[in-house]
Amino acid sequence: MTAPAREGPERRLLVYSDVLDMIIREAALLDVLNHVAEMVEREMPGARASILLVDESQQQVLFGAGPSLPADYNEAIDGALIGPEAGTCGRAAYENRVVVTESIADDPAWTLWRAAADDAGLAACWSVPFAGPRGRVLGCMAAYFGEPRTPERAELDLLRDAGYLAALAVQHNEARQLLRDTSRTHPLTGIANRVVFTERLRAVEAEAAETHRRFAVIQLCIEGMGAINESLGPNVGDEVLRQAAGRLADAVEDSGLAAHMWGCDFAVVVDAVDVDEDAVMFAEKLRDILTEPFDVAGVTLVVGATIGLVSYGADVLDLPQPIDEPLRTANVAMQRAKSSGTRQIGVYDPRADPGADVVLLAPALRRGLDQEEFSLAYQPIVELTNERIDHYEALLRWTTPSGSVPPDSFVPVAERTGLVGDLGRYALEHALAELSALRQVGSGAGVSVNLSVRQLSDEGLAELIAELLARYDLPAPCVTMEVTEGVMLSATGRGWDALARVRELGVRIALDDFGTGYSQLPYLRRFDFDEIKIDQSFVATMHTDVRSRALIAGTVAFAEVAGMTVVAEGIERREQADEVRALGCTHGQGFLFGAATRTPSANGRRRPRPGPGTEPGVDHEGE
Secondary structure (H helix, E strand, O other): OOEEEEHHHHHHHHHHHHHHHHHOOOOHHHHHHHHHHHEEEHOOOOOOEEEEEOOOOEEEEEEEEEEOOHHHHHHHHHHEEEOOOOOHHHHHHHOOOOEEEEEHOOOOHOOOHHHHHHOOOEEEEEEEEOOOOOOOOEEEEEEEEEOOOOOOOHHHHHHHHHHHHHHHHHHHHHHHHHHHHHHHHOOOOOOEHHHHHHHHHHHHHHHHHHHHHHEEEEEEEOHHHHHHHHOOOHHHHHHHHHHHHHHHHHHHHHHHHEEEEOOOEEEEEEEEEEEHHHHHHHHHHHHHHHHHHHHHHEEEOOEEEEEEEEEHHHHHHHOOOOOOOHHHHHHHHHHHHHHHHHEEEEEEOOOOOOOOHHHHHHHHHHHHOOOEEEEEEEEEEEEOOOOOEEEEEEEEEEEOOOOOEEEHHHHHHHHOOOOOHHHHHHHHHHHHHHHHHHHOOOOOOOOEEEHHHHHOOOOOHHHHHHHHHOOOOOHHHEEEEEEEEEHHHHHHHHHHHHHHHHHHHHOOEEEEEEEOOOOOHHHHHHHOOOEEOOOOHHHHHHOHHEEEEEHOOOOOOHHHOOOOOOEEEEOHHHHHHHHHHOOOOOOOEHHHHHHOEEOOOOOOOOOOOOOOOOOOOOOOOOO
């Protein structure tokens, strides 16, 4: 939708600014629309302004604002059907054009509402429809008068300007509502997502610590989905996951919560178990229901399930640990079961194996830092219009003499031992040094580096970044610091202040993994992020799930109002790139544009896609 090019009176521009500020601050839609209507009444003496909204079915008009109209009249027209004989606003919405009724008494389209208009003292009505970016009529901006009259051009221009502001408010409200609705369910299966699971897990942990009762966490992976997707197509695979999610939710019922975490992985928290054997029996029950045949479009399919289980009580919860430790250990148990090659349930006992990963990896981490076993790999983030590289994400890699260690293994250990601060400093220093060398040969690209909770608690973070920018003679806007939803959840007030001081340097701040859980509107209201990175799970499912597409479109609409860049992650196929670009995303990241490499390209062009045998994509989890 193109903003009006006309320049109105100075006070009207101030009102426009006030309205936009209300939208950014997420004021209630009714308050914003009333503000717009009051502006019209001030600028158009004798007018009584009204804003009607068109419902999603495009069949009715609903009350939006009418501060000077009688309440009885507003109630009379609320819910009226639109059409060629539906009054001035109903006809304007139906035909999507300006409609002027010089005399309500003489207009046959007013037959049903003429008595209500007479009681309200209304003799004339002008209505200007306003629409969204794809032409869908959102509502009408109208002006009523107590005597018959026709408008001047400037008066219709005022109504158009007001309609533009109303359209912005309505679109922002729709995007906000969409994000709120989709923030707590998985877009494919519709059951609880990771944010809801974590909230429930934290509540169960707190209650267990107080009541000394035990609880269990179960991690499940549906096996065989790759073969189904390859042979029958992703739509069939998606339906299997939907049915599996339904079975899990029904089986858990009131005893806990089942959630779809990502891909083919689900998790269950069982609120209370008397003994560990009860948890094992519950996990076996879940395995049995998942291995029963699925009927999809008349085809009978059978899948497997790998399960990891951990049970916790107050004796273990008293030990210091990250907030997601039960989920992490359940995943460790699941990976052990998967490695065994059997369908057995993997069980992790935190009492018998407390901190085993820490004991084994912590000394190696320290040694790896001292012996320079760490390095950075760079994955390009491109402009979708021309696929030129805008900047790179720096990803930490650890290669020991015996092989590579995945980030999922060493990052949690680094967090628990305090070494994550040293790793973060290493990544920051080396990324900026290599960016400086890249820019010296003519590249205009930037770099993004991930921040951990430990780094945000460091009061010297902003000073370190400022010193590195000066040392390597780098402009601040070419550097982006990425924070994930988990970091934001754990950040204290001091952490938010540290992030603000970094942004004051001119460094860009990006919110990563947007849409997967915590990273929703509360964080966007609290901090002025420069970039939103839409999680790859929504890109992967947008072709089959309307809610994934809706979340991407809603995020883009919000970002446009707030002045943020939107990056779609996990783009692996050409059609995905075309689709997210059509939805309004300006930047993309994923295997289609290049896997992470040790050396970034200096010419601003993406590298050719790696050939067969190259790992498709980069795991960002924990980086």
